[in-house]
Amino acid sequence: MASAIGDLLGSDADSLLNHVCKAIPKETLHLPGPDFVDRIFIPSDRNIRVLNNLQWLFQSGRLAGSGYLSILPVDQGIEHSAGASFAKNPAYFDPENIVKLAIDGGCNAVASTFGVLGMVARKYAHKIPFMVKVNHNELLTYPNQANQILFGKVKEAYDMGAAAIGATIYFGSENSGRQIVEVAETFYHAHELGMATVLWCYLRNNAFKSDKDYHVAADLTGQANHLGVTIEADIIKQKLPENNGGFKALNMGGSSYGKLDERMYTELCTDHPIDLCRYQIANCYMGRAGLINSGGASGKNDFADAVKTAVVNKRAGGMGLISGRKAFQRPMAEGAKLLHAIQDVYLDKSITIA
Known part of the structure; x- marks a missing residue:
């Protein structure tokens, strides 16, 4: 298995598979593992039903018992428009095919909208953990705006048997204050009812x-993660960092933005992709809230790109990958194969924490 992964990594294989993180040592992290719920969440304020649902997530799919997560997210019908998202593969206009792909792909959970999951809940809610995405950025307002709004109530997710809810906050946007309050209240209610909480900690501001x-940027996304765990997200979803120095760039020209300490860049991080991702994890309470990175858009090298992202996430100390478009914008058997390729990284014991 390691040989196949190395082949997909190509010229990046040595740098990614042999890197050692020295800025934030692995010994300081709370790493994924079979006992993660017992080790991390039993001492927390989460109630027994939340622990049950978190354990269900970790005991499902091909990664069951590993402490890692592979999640299929298909909310792009709203977030990116249904036509643009499903034109490559119109089968996924049908909600049942979304759930089938998650099951055939060996995922721990399927994440989608109230409408998608509610339409097939009686048939599938007991077969794979449902993660209901409760807010979205609709694209029909003109001009388009970055504004996540609630599309339903937490009780609806509970009634359809969901194990978890997901939500997005656009940190840095003019609407972020309202979204923080809404999502914090929503997560509190979800925990009351026994569901786990997952936060898409995305940034939105033209100035970025x-x-x-x-x-x-690692510094800005890291801070977004830190805000996410502050409102008790159990799991953080974040884009893989590609650069650093966002605070410094936004403070050029005499403007005053945020707070920084040079040691964020000189002692806590380097420009290596694994170190950049580890900084994100440090901001998730050193891994007490797991970091799952997004798979990104579909392109020409989806298998190689997905495996590379998984290797960076795993070696940094992350909890897994949440990949949608790379999987559902292709025939179902091929999409399941891509999801398996991601999972193989987390099942390969030779790929260790850097």
Whole structure:
């Protein structure tokens, strides 16, 4: 298995498979493992029903018992428009095919909308953990705006047998204050009812794009993660970092933005992709809240890109991958194969924590 993964990594194999993190040592992290719920969440304020559902997530799919998660997210019908998302494979206009792909792909859970999961809940809610995405950025308002709004109530997710809910906050947007309050209240209610909580900690602000796209800067995404765990997200979803120095760039020209300490860049991180991801994990309470990175858009090298992302996440100390478009924008058997390729990284014991 390691040989196949190495082949997909190509010229990046040595750098990614043999890197050692020295900035934030692995010994300081709370790493995924079969006992993660017992070790991390039993001492917390989560009630017994939340522990049950978290354990269900970790005991499902091909990664069952490993402490890692592979999740299929298909909310792009709203977030990116249904036509743009499903034109490559119209079968996924049908909600049942979304759930089938998650099952055939060996995922721990399927994440989608109230409508998608509610339409097939009686047939599938007991067969694979449901994660209901409760808010979305609809794209029909003109001009388009970055504004996540609630599409339903937590009780609806509970009634359809969901194990968890997911939500997005666009940190840095003009609507972020309202979204923080809404999602914090929503997560509290979900925990009351016994569901786990997953937060998409995304950044949205036109000012974050200048010489680089700092929406994927380690320092800014790390702080977004830290805000996410503050409102008791059990699991954080974040884009893989591609650069660093967002706070520094936004403070150029005499503006005053955020707070920084040079040691964030000189002592806690390097420019290696695994170190950048580890900084994200440090901001998730040193891994007490698991970090799952997103798989990103579909492209020409989906298998190699997905495996590379999984290797970076795993070696950094992350908890898994949540990959949608790379899987559902292709025939179902091929999509399941891609999901298996991601999972193989987490099942390969020779790929260790850096």
